[in-house]
Amino acid sequence: MDRERGSASVEHAALVLLAALVAGAVVALALAGPERRDGALASAIAFKQRCAVRYPDPCWQDPLTEAYGRSVAGAVxxxxxxPEARVGPDGLALVGVDYRRCRQPGCAVPADGxxxxSNRLITAFTSIRDxxxxxxxxTIDYWVYRPSIGWEQVSRTVDADxxxxxxxxxxxxxxxxxxxxxxxxxxxDEASFAAGEDPPWRGQVKSSWGR
Known part of the structure; x- marks a missing residue:
């Protein structure tokens, strides 16, 4: 009987932890703007799950290192x-931004480097072909998204040394x-874009965690 109670207690604790993770992710999603909601819930839940697994270690690692390992992260x-501006259809100079946070030309106008x-970080997405x-x-591919212009690819190829x-x-x-x-x-791959802005990397990048 005591063994059954102990097992039930562990299962109950696990369910409570999972519920807390999901609740935290939902709250974070609710506080985010509509531009961040495409795929944000899945990302938030996955991040919190990884944090729980790593406890009590610090729940943060440089995103490039997490994706590629330290040496490749340094190269990336x-x-x-x-950052380089391109002139959009409406005449505005636009820089690369995170599509989850900016989808209109007005929030991609550079203020500085x-x-x-609009206080958005100038951003480029990355993928590698190793x-x-x-x-x-x-080969490192940099994908730059500018609202109303679409995607620009810049590639660098380097050897192992x-x-x-x-x-x-x-x-x-x-x-x-x-x-x-x-x-x-x-x-x-599920993110939706305006006509003419569909990312060329869609369906071409394999997921990778914790290298």
Whole structure:
């Protein structure tokens, strides 16, 4: 009987924890603007689940390191193209932004080298094609989204030795553009876009966690 009670207590605690995780994710989603809700619930739940598993360790790791490992993360940061504005159909100069937070040209107008006039981070999404096994190379794709213009792809290809040389590249929150790995972005393939803005990476990037 005591054993059954102990088992029931563990199961009850697990259910309470799961309910708390889901409730926290729902609250976070409710507080977010409509531009952030596409795939945000799945991402929030997954993040909180990973935090619970890692407890009591700090529940944070640089997103690039989490997606790619430290040396590749350094290369992705070091080789990132600098923010560059493109003129949109309405004549506004637009920089890359996070599509989950900005879908209109008005929030993609640059204020400085890091932020837009709407206080959005200048952003690029990333994915990699790793063929270093067998003396191959690593290709890093940077995907820049500008509302009303669509997506721009910038690629860098480096060999294994070059990647290793970038292992100590600082990974700073203040670096611009902000980089978002597509490999760890849940719900990316289900995101909807305006006509002419559909991402060329849709369905082409494999998910990857905790390298």
């Amino acid at each position: 940061r070091a080789l990132a193209p600098p 890091r932020l837009t006039t 063929e270093r096994r067998g003396a191959g190379s690593l 070059t990647v290793s040389g970038y292992a100590t590249t600082p990974l700073l929150d203040s670096a611009s553009p902000a980089l978002v790995p597509l490999e760890t972005l849940l719900g990316r």
